[in-house]
Amino acid sequence: MKKLLLATALLALTGGAAAAQTVRLGTEGAYPPFNFIDDNGQVAGFEREVGDELCKRAELTCEWVTNDWDSIIPNLQSGNYDVIIAGMSITDERSKVISFSENYFPPAASAYVAAEEGADLKGVISAQVGTIQAGYVAESGATLLEFATPDETIGAVRNGEAAAVFADKDFLKPYVEQSNGELMFVGDDVELGGGVGLGFRQSDTELREKFTAAIQSMKADGTLNAALKKHFGEETPLF
Incomplete structure (x- = not known):
């Protein structure tokens, strides 16, 4: 075949x-x-x-x-x-x-990454503008905080602007692995698109x-x- x-x-x-x-x-x-x-x-x-x-x-x-x-x-x-x-x-x-x-x-998983395990996923969530993840956050009941670049969405979590970032899990993995425990996956994975x-x-x-x-x-x-x-x-x- x-x-x-x-x-x-x-x-x-x-x-x-x-x-x-x-x-x-x-x-x-x-x-x-x-x-x-x-x-x-x-x-x-x-x-x-x-x-x-x-x-x-x-x-x-x-x-x-x-x-x-x-x-x-x-x-x-x-x-x-x-x-x-x-x-x-x-x-x-x-x-x-x-x-x-x-x-x-x-089709692959999108995921949340936060700086603490108890992050409020109905609070402020960062995502890159114009992505399916941003659309999902906007409809989830959370407050969407959009940024032009993916690095800025991570930065918003690090500096406390956002409770978590929501993005492709494959994109987020290296940030989590290289953060020395400062960043972690939280909540459930979501398959989109x-x-x-x-x-x-x-x-x-x-x-x-x-x-x-x-x-x-x-x-x-x-x-x-x-x-x-x-x-x-x-x-x-x-x-």
């Missing part, structure tokens, strides 16, 4: 023999391990590895562009880049304004199909699962 899926995906990738085109990949560069800027000033992380491999399989020349999260969808629509690859969860609300590929990161996908302008159907075929081929031959385990650990959900 896997061989059949792989053959189908590769056929979709190579069909048409279209001339190579340059595609700009837009990411935030501030959400490790999904994406971040390394010591050489280059985009790095799970999405850099996956994005480069997707472009190779789709026979596309790709360039990386960084953009602040709070304007990442408007700047896709205005043509500053062609694809969003920035840890963006697939949601019905976002699907009204952009189109998504098949997911390349499965339909996994992480690439975002496209709704008119770019052909480009979306090329990338979706490439994602399917990475799933079929195990390359995507290998990248997931490399960047998120052996316990991460797999395809």
